[in-house]
Amino acid sequence: MYAIPLTENAELRTLEPWQDAEFLAHIDRARSHTDPWIPWASRSTDLESAHATLQSYADKQAADAGRIYGIWRDGVLLGGVMFVRFDAKSGTCEIGVWAEPAGEGNGLISASVRHLLAYAFGERGMHRVEWWNSAGNARSRAVAQRMGMHLDGTLREQSLYKGVRHDMEIWSLLAHEWSGEPKSA
Numbered sequence: 001m002y003a004i005p006l007t008e009n010a011e012l013r014t015l016e017p018w019q020d021a022e023f024l025a026h027i028d029r030a031r032s033h034t035d036p037w038i039p040w041a042s043r044s045t046d047l048e049s050a051h052a053t054l055q056s057y058a059d060k061q062a063a064d065a066g067r068i069y070g071i072w073r074d075g076v077l078l079g080g081v082m083f084v085r086f087d088a089k090s091g092t093c094e095i096g097v098w099a100e101p102a103g104e105g106n107g108l109i110s111a112s113v114r115h116l117l118a119y120a121f122g123e124r125g126m127h128r129v130e131w132w133n134s135a136g137n138a139r140s141r142a143v144a145q146r147m148g149m150h151l152d153g154t155l156r157e158q159s160l161y162k163g164v165r166h167d168m169e170i171w172s173l174l175a176h177e178w179s180g181e182p183k184s185a
Contacts, residue, residue, distance in 0.1 A: 006111045010073040014061075015080060017054040019070070024050035026070075026077040030100035036161055037137050038098045057082065064088055069116075071099070071108050078103030081112040083120075084132075091127035093120055097143060104139070110146055117147065121175050128174055134159060135167035144171040148178070 003011040015023060027034075027044045034041045044050040060066030060083075068082040079099030086093040095116050097109050120126040131149055133140035144151075149171035157165035 004115055006071065006108055007073075007106075010071065010108055012069050012071055012081070012112050012115060015054055015057070015068045015070040015077075017051050017058050019077075020047055020051035020054055022077055023054055023070070026079075026100060029102075030079070030098065033101055034098045037134055037140065038096070041098070060086070069112065071103060071112055073103065073106075073108065076102075079109060081109065081116055083116065085130075086120075088124060088126070091125070092130065093126055093128075094130040094132060095120075096132070097140065109143055113143060113147055117173070117178060118180065121178050122180070126175065128172055129178075131171040131173075133169050133171070134161075135169050141169065141171075144169075147173060149173045150177075 003013045005011050024044060024047055027041055027050065031041055040053045044053045054068065057066060057068035061068075064086065066083045066086050068080060070077050070080045072078065079097070081095065081097045084094040084096045095113060097113060099109055103109070117129060120129050129149075131140075131144040131147075133144065135141075135154060150173070152170045152172050155168045155170065158168040159166045
């Protein structure tokens with residue numbers, strides 16, 4: 001198994017379809033906290049749908065169009081990061097994140113995003129990394145700001161969640177703006 005150490009007791013690893021039961025247990029713990037922000041959280045409600053979520057990212061990875069990674073601390077899945085979209089031809093990708101409450105506030109998300117930025121810019125030569133978040137998600141906005149991203153704009157009432165329209169912010173970081181050393185967490 002391949003893992004990237006984040007701290008002495010936390011690591012970043014690819015999430016794969018065979019981990020569907022562990023993923024479902026994690027999403028069940030995280031659901032009320034992540035459901036408003038991550039569309040697949042409300043769709044991953046049983047083993048079959050959790051497997052389908054992970055399979056969709058395995059398919060994206062095989063097509064070089066996206067990837068999903070989990071963050072484990074002390075052997076427990078607490079959250080993750082993903083390339084929601086990855087378009088090597090255009091040089092643009094989008095990073096997304098999520099965590100259950102036990103995975104927040106300790107820098108694991110920021111450390112993981114730094115690894116995805118290093119991969120996108122350093123290994124894959126991407127030109128632009130995007131970050132989309134609901135305008136109501138202050139924690140997500142804070143991560144974008146810590147990474148040195150710039151607010152490109154707000155799409156008013158772009159996202160529909162449980163019958164209510166939400167504004168979406170779009171942040172970006174360009175290759176020449178990234179120093180390889182984003183602001184600390």
